[in-house]
Amino acid sequence: MSDLPPIDYALFSDESLDPWQEHWDNNLQIWENLANLLQDSVLIPHASLQVPLAIAYICTPSALSKILPILFCHGRKPGVGKSTIGKLASYCWGVPICTSSDTFASIRNHLLEHKFIQHDGEFFEQNTILVLDDIDKRFFQDKIDVYRLFKFGYDRATDTIQIAGERGQNMKFRCFCGRVISSVSPLYADPDFPELQRRCFVLKFKKAEDFEPGEAERFNVGNFYEGGQFDAVLGRKEYKFNVLERLNLDTINWRGFDNLLKDYWSNTDNCALFVMWRKQLNSRKRTFVLPEKLSGENWTISVDMLSTGLTMGIWSTIPDAIQFLGKYWEWANGTKQNEYGATLKLLRELIQQEIETITALNSQAGYEVMPLSINPKKVKHTLDEGLKRGELDLSPSIDNVRNCMRELGWKLELRAWIPDKG
Numbered sequence: 001m002s003d004l005p006p007i008d009y010a011l012f013s014d015e016s017l018d019p020w021q022e023h024w025d026n027n028l029q030i031w032e033n034l035a036n037l038l039q040d041s042v043l044i045p046h047a048s049l050q051v052p053l054a055i056a057y058i059c060t061p062s063a064l065s066k067i068l069p070i071l072f073c074h075g076r077k078p079g080v081g082k083s084t085i086g087k088l089a090s091y092c093w094g095v096p097i098c099t100s101s102d103t104f105a106s107i108r109n110h111l112l113e114h115k116f117i118q119h120d121g122e123f124f125e126q127n128t129i130l131v132l133d134d135i136d137k138r139f140f141q142d143k144i145d146v147y148r149l150f151k152f153g154y155d156r157a158t159d160t161i162q163i164a165g166e167r168g169q170n171m172k173f174r175c176f177c178g179r180v181i182s183s184v185s186p187l188y189a190d191p192d193f194p195e196l197q198r199r200c201f202v203l204k205f206k207k208a209e210d211f212e213p214g215e216a217e218r219f220n221v222g223n224f225y226e227g228g229q230f231d232a233v234l235g236r237k238e239y240k241f242n243v244l245e246r247l248n249l250d251t252i253n254w255r256g257f258d259n260l261l262k263d264y265w266s267n268t269d270n271c272a273l274f275v276m277w278r279k280q281l282n283s284r285k286r287t288f289v290l291p292e293k294l295s296g297e298n299w300t301i302s303v304d305m306l307s308t309g310l311t312m313g314i315w316s317t318i319p320d321a322i323q324f325l326g327k328y329w330e331w332a333n334g335t336k337q338n339e340y341g342a343t344l345k346l347l348r349e350l351i352q353q354e355i356e357t358i359t360a361l362n363s364q365a366g367y368e369v370m371p372l373s374i375n376p377k378k379v380k381h382t383l384d385e386g387l388k389r390g391e392l393d394l395s396p397s398i399d400n401v402r403n404c405m406r407e408l409g410w411k412l413e414l415r416a417w418i419p420d421k422g
Contacts, residue, residue: 017252019252019255020256023247029312030059030312031221031313031314034058034092035052035219036221037247038084038085040247041246041247043208043216043246044203045212046204046217046331047219048217049324049331053201053328054203055314056306056309056312057178057305059261059308060308061265061274062125062176062177063125063126064271064304065178065304066157066303067300068153068176068177068305070154070180070181070196071179072202073086073181073182073183074184074185074186074203074205076206077184082182082183082184082205083133083134084249085182085203086132086133086182088249089129090129093127093129094114094258096110099132104143104149107146108175111128111175111177115177127261128178129177129179130178130180134182135181135185136183137185147193151195153176153179154179154199156176159174159176160173189394198301199301201332275307277306281318282303288319290326291329291330293330295329306322342386343383343404346383346386347382347401350374350382354378372419374418375416376415383401405417
């Protein structure tokens with residue numbers, strides 16, 4: 001055995017990485033640099049809607065916040081960049097990334113370690129965030145305590161959950177903090193997890209070849225485009241993203257990076273500004289008008305995120321922030337309507353196909369050998385195949401299927417779908 005002292009090989013590994021300062025522009029604000037880091041590393045559809053929200057959410061101080069929904073990063077295919085948001089959040093706050101292999105106990109301990117600090121015998125809450133990468137439906141089903149942590153941890157007023165201690169006694173655990181999830185499964189819209197539907201900001205990711213015209217854009221900060229900035233709320237500009245030249249966040253030395261936000265929110269002036277903005281947003285005597293289509297739930301979970309954006313300069317005024325928020329929720333809620341429309345389209349095609357088949361069969365026989373009806377198993381098979389082909393993001397709920405069939409003039413009777421002649 002050698003008597004030589006042990007070598008810290010991590011020091012050599014760090015030397016092979018670019019320091020984060022080489023990718024940082026000191027002439028830009030923190031949020032602007034983060035937006036550029038994000039967009040240099042991944043192509044994000046509808047960037048003018050998704051990037052400002054993602055950055056505002058990542059920067060939100062959990063210790064000052066009251067409501068923090070889940071930031072759910074969803075993409076149906078692997079390799080679309082949905083994990084990048086979580087990576088950036090983990091670097092910003094100096095926290096590890098949890099995965100589906102982590103147990104509830106390990107996630108709980110990780111959260112307690114980063115959420116509280118002890119000073120002079122007292123515990124003080126710190127700003128932190130919880131990142132859970134690449135999970136699926138079974139993860140929440142098998143680990144119900146983790147699901148409860150994510151379900152209740154969005155509201156400070158209801159974030160206390162009971163857990164069993166080593167000796168069987170009940171212990172209280174306060175789980176409020178920001179939470180970032182990435183998944184190929186749209187759990188935020190899964191009927192088996194109805195509580196998540198009103199507790200999420202959703203970000204959508206897809207491969208470049210799947211982009212629709214106009215979706216490839218860059219949220220402009222720091223005069224990225226020659227000729228100056230375009231409108232951050234309404235601006236649209238086609239953007240060419242070179243995958244081969246993208247920034248790999250794993251090739252950067254992030255040592256000390258987590259001090260940026262910690263120092264920012266250690267400034268009491270910034271804390272006071274955050275509280276001032278939130279007070280104005282929550283005031284019953286509003287000097288601003290909310291968009292008509294913005295629901296109360298959408299508004300409630302957005303206030304702390306908006307307060308962060310206003311404090312850090314993402315939006316200069318409340319009307320600017322409200323205008324952005326209205327456009328984000330119009331888009332986000334519209335994607336859910338598109339899902340309903342895709343279900344409707346598949347069912348309409350199935351009905352047309354069944355009508356043609358049964359009509360031809362009866363015509364050939366010269367009399368009605370088969371009444372006009374559709375087996376529910378065929379309906380389920382059609383939707384399952386649509387899910388496999390990527391025409392649907394999730395399997396529609398029973399109520400969704402029933403509503404679609406009713407809209408198409410069919411009703412379920414005696415274990416078969418039949419035309420509704422009433």
